[in-house]
Amino acid sequence: xxxxxxxxxxxxxxxxxxxxxxxxxxxxxxxxxxxxxxxxxxxxxxxxxxxxxxxxxxxxxxxxxxxxxxxxxxxxxxxxxxxxxxxxxxxxxxxxxxxxxxxxxxxxxxxxxxxxxxxxxxxxxxxxxxxxxxxxxxxxxxxxxxxxxxxxxxxxxxxxxxxxxxxxxxxxxxx
Numbered sequence: 001x002x003x004x005x006x007x008x009x010x011x012x013x014x015x016x017x018x019x020x021x022x023x024x025x026x027x028x029x030x031x032x033x034x035x036x037x038x039x040x041x042x043x044x045x046x047x048x049x050x051x052x053x054x055x056x057x058x059x060x061x062x063x064x065x066x067x068x069x070x071x072x073x074x075x076x077x078x079x080x081x082x083x084x085x086x087x088x089x090x091x092x093x094x095x096x097x098x099x100x101x102x103x104x105x106x107x108x109x110x111x112x113x114x115x116x117x118x119x120x121x122x123x124x125x126x127x128x129x130x131x132x133x134x135x136x137x138x139x140x141x142x143x144x145x146x147x148x149x150x151x152x153x154x155x156x157x158x159x160x161x162x163x164x165x166x167x168x169x170x171x172x173x174x175x
Contacts, residue, residue, distance in 0.1 A: 005069040010078025018065045025049045025060035027068070028075060036076035036106050040135070047134030050107035051075050057114035059133070076106035079113065088151045089113050098147035100138035108134045112148045121153040 006015045009032065016031050028037050028051070037060055040048030044062040051060045052074040079087035089112050092098070099105045108131055115122050115130035122130070127148045136144060149155040 003066065005066060007068045007070065008072040010074055014073075016065075020064075020066060022065040023061055024051065024053075024058075024063040024065050024068055024073075027065040028060060028073075031065070034075055034077050038103055038106055040103070040107075044133075045135070046104075047107040047111065047131070048104055050110045050134065052110055052114050052117075055114065055117060057111045057130070074110070074113075076110060079109070087113070089116065089148070092147040092150040093144070096147035096150055097143040098140060100136075100140045100143075104134060104136045104138075108136070108144055112151075116148070116151060122148070123152075123154055124149060127152065 001020050002017050003020065004015060004017055006013070008014065014032075016027060018027055018031065022031070025037060025039055028034050029039070037051055038048040039061060040046035042061050044059040047059065049060040050057050052058070052072075053063065053068065054071050079090055086094070087109075089109050093105060093109060098108070111131050111134050112127070115126065119126060124145065127145055131141075131144065131148070
């Protein structure tokens with residue numbers, strides 16, 4: 001059965017007609033045409049499909065599209081500003097070599113962003129816990145953790161450009 005859902009998508013009001021069986025991943029990729037969110041396992045095991053819904057990192061392959069109604073959805077495409085300026089988490093991944101093949105990167109970045117939005121001073125243990133559901137096939141975990149530490153306020157000596165200096169679009173809806 002088809003139904004209409006209304007939600008905020010990367011800071012903009014959005015409406016979509018969905019089928020009850022669609023996952024949020026299917027809606028993002030096939031319904032909306034945004035392919036930055038990846039499908040890895042399709043069963044919530046790898047984290048490649050991680051997006052942020054109402055501030056929380058979720059596996060979009062397990063999240064029913066019908067549940068997005070009335071909520072705020074942020075994907076990897078919603079992080080950089082229109083002029084191409086990367087979000088500090090994205091920039092840190094580039095600078096610290098946290099991007100190898102790149103397949104896991106959108107999910108890792110979204111998990112890191114959700115953590116740092118909730119806890120800007122995340123410790124290494126908290127960082128590791130936040131990405132525990134994300135699998136990197138290239139085994140770049142050291143660089144990934146270093147990238148997240150570079151934007152965490154808990155490691156000022158690692159910071160190249162702290163998140164506090166970020167003045168671009170962060171996917172949040174301004175009220």
